[in-house]
Amino acid sequence: MLFPLGGPVPESEIVDRENFIYSLQTRLAEGQSIMLAGPRRIGKTSLANEVLRRLKKQGLYIASVDFFRASSKRKIAESIIDSCLENRTGIRKTLDAVWDQAKLLAGSAKIAVKLKDLEFNMGFPKKEMDEETLLEYALNLPEMLSEKDNKRMVILFDEFQDAGQIAGQEIYKQMRSIFQLQRRVSYLFLGSKEGMMQSLFGGKKHAFYRFATVLPIPEIPEDAWKSYINRKFKDKQIEINRDAVLVEVIRLAGGHPQDTMLICSEAYYTLLETGQQVLTSDIIKIAYERAMASLTPVFDEILDEYKKPLQRDILRRLAVRENIYTESKHPNEVKRAVDQLLISGVIEKEKRGRYRFVEPMLQEYILRNY
Ligand SMILES: Nc1ncnc2c1ncn2[C@@H]1O[C@H](COP(=O)(O)OP(=O)(O)OP(=O)(O)O)[C@@H](O)[C@H]1O
Numbered sequence: 001m002l003f004p005l006g007g008p009v010p011e012s013e014i015v016d017r018e019n020f021i022y023s024l025q026t027r028l029a030e031g032q033s034i035m036l037a038g039p040r041r042i043g044k045t046s047l048a049n050e051v052l053r054r055l056k057k058q059g060l061y062i063a064s065v066d067f068f069r070a071s072s073k074r075k076i077a078e079s080i081i082d083s084c085l086e087n088r089t090g091i092r093k094t095l096d097a098v099w100d101q102a103k104l105l106a107g108s109a110k111i112a113v114k115l116k117d118l119e120f121n122m123g124f125p126k127k128e129m130d131e132e133t134l135l136e137y138a139l140n141l142p143e144m145l146s147e148k149d150n151k152r153m154v155i156l157f158d159e160f161q162d163a164g165q166i167a168g169q170e171i172y173k174q175m176r177s178i179f180q181l182q183r184r185v186s187y188l189f190l191g192s193k194e195g196m197m198q199s200l201f202g203g204k205k206h207a208f209y210r211f212a213t214v215l216p217i218p219e220i221p222e223d224a225w226k227s228y229i230n231r232k233f234k235d236k237q238i239e240i241n242r243d244a245v246l247v248e249v250i251r252l253a254g255g256h257p258q259d260t261m262l263i264c265s266e267a268y269y270t271l272l273e274t275g276q277q278v279l280t281s282d283i284i285k286i287a288y289e290r291a292m293a294s295l296t297p298v299f300d301e302i303l304d305e306y307k308k309p310l311q312r313d314i315l316r317r318l319a320v321r322e323n324i325y326t327e328s329k330h331p332n333e334v335k336r337a338v339d340q341l342l343i344s345g346v347i348e349k350e351k352r353g354r355y356r357f358v359e360p361m362l363q364e365y366i367l368r369n370y
Pocket residue numbers: 004005006007008009013014015016017039040041042043044045046047192220257258261
């Protein structure tokens with residue numbers, strides 16, 4: 001794929017973010033914990049992976065857990081333990097290797113040796129442990145490991161707001177009480193449900209209140225996109241007939257990273273299919289329509305949650321930027337609908353009580369269909 005889509009991108013494909021990555025790296029290495037919340041597909045995981053890669057290169061221990069993938073308390077615990085121990089053993093599934101006796105005989109004896117001293121200190125986690133004990137072990141492991149090996153450690157928790165749904169809300173309190181005593185470990189919390197993340201970290205009554213520094217994810221500047229897109233097409237000997245063509249791509253995607261990639265990608269395929277070598281404004285128009293068509297099922301699924309006439313009307317009003325509070329509607333009901341859109345990351349607050357669509361192509365979709 002010329003333009004990466006759908007998941008975290010490798011270092012060479014990360015557009016801009018250099019200063020932000022460096023800032024995150026420095027803060028985390030110094031021991032500061034950080035929370036980043038942002039809507040779907042704006043590049044959180046790509047950013048975090050790159051920061052971790054650099055921290056590892058810098059000599060720190062790293063670990064990462066994706067709560068979107070974990071299905072139970074036990075899986076969370078195993079994932080933390082495996083990811084921590086990987087720093088020692090170099091293999092991803094250390095627990096399996098040690099727990100599986102057949103494998104142990106075959107070759108993971110070496111692994112067991114590498115972990116011998118841990119066993120001495122806090123015992124090695126046993127397969128028979130119940131999930132509560134295993135989780136307690138997992139949460140305490142990072143500090144113990146970094147102390148033993150005299151390394152600082154950084155742990156990434158991706159889609160952190162899902163932890164409570166998987167393991168119950170008490171998990172946050174349990175985590176906080178253990179994490180706040182750790183001296184050598186810092187945490188990078190990511191979440192795509194901004195509302196939930198904000199309340200976890202910003203609400204006085206919530207477990208992670210003031211535990212981490214909350215940073216906004218900066219937008220990718222237009223110039224960074226331009227030089228990236230230029231470079232990619234140039235690699236394929238494709239000429240861009242005017243600079244304005246690139247400006248148009250960026251404007252059509254409205255600053256949304258994945259949609260920018262998607263339009264570029266569709267433009268590239270359109271050129272391939274038609275055997276052309278010049279990217280023109282006409283190609284971009286076709287690419288935009290193709291991108292829109294491929295997003296239709298995604299948008300329909302999002303909009304499926306807003307079927308009530310009042311909700312639809314608010315979406316339409318937001319899309320055309322009309323006043324959403326009208327005499328015919330009860331303000332509380334309007335507020336409830338708006339809050340729901342904010343929580344699910346469809347819209348975000350702008351200055352002075354205005355809202356904007358996180359994904360401008362969704363706004364266009366609503367304009368066309370409602
Ligand atoms: N800085 C960037 N450079 C290049 N592409 C980006 C960037 N940020 C986001 N993207 C695009 O967005 C897609 C998703 O990136 P990533 O998985 O890192 O985002 P995310 O915010 O973690 O998304 P999700 O909410 O799905 O977890 C990438 O495949 C790429 O197309």
